[in-house]
Amino acid sequence: MTYAITTYDWVPPFAVGYVRDLRIRWACEEAGLPYEIETTSVREKTPQHFARQPFGQVPILRDGELSLFESGAILLYLGERSEALMPREGAARAETQQWLIAALNSLEPAVMAMALARIFDQDARAEELALPRLHERLVQLVPVLEGREFVTAGRFTIADLLLADVLRIVDSMGELAAHPVLVAYMNRMTARPAFQRAHAAQVAHFAQAA
Secondary structure, three states, X not given: OOEEEEEEOOOOHHHOOOOOHHHHHHHHHHHOOOEEEEEEOOOXXXXXXXXXXXXXXXXXXXXXXXXXXXXXXXXHHHHHHOOOOOOOXXXXXXXXXXXXXXXXXXHHHXXXXXXXXXXXXXXXXXXXXXXXXXXXXXXXXXXXXXXXXXXXXXXXXXXXXXXXXXXXXXXXXXXXXXXXXXXXXXXXXXXXXXXXXXXXXXXXXXXXXX
């Protein structure tokens, strides 16, 4: 079975390497799961796209007749299909799910509030409000990762994949350097060959579309 991952046909340069289909590509690369890329228009979103993703976003994963959206949901789905992504043992499995959801619910909203203020809206007042909350979350994360190679389970999981990808956004805004423990963690995760392959493939995809 080859999974089909839907991403956009084009994005502006600042988004290249950060579109969330990267998370799904990375997971497939880690687990050795075959996948192909399908595209949908970012400029003219179609009724067919909204039928599969009611918010008009990407990624979408197609597995036969099943169509899934939301990167976290897709990672959990793939994690159930590959022990390379999520342990089978009860406590380690639960903790992996916990940290994946924490990255999505406790960290990413603060990150995206900052990104929206600084990059998309260019709203200095909103940025001023978002910045302390972002660094509060980062400070809270430091003791968790201090002295650990991975966030949970003693090995790489989809929780590391999601958490590292969120931290990449922080790093792209120049706000991660104040937290060396988090920088070191992000660098370890993104040095993995599977990430390098997935990132290069996404960059090549959008370069071809440019």
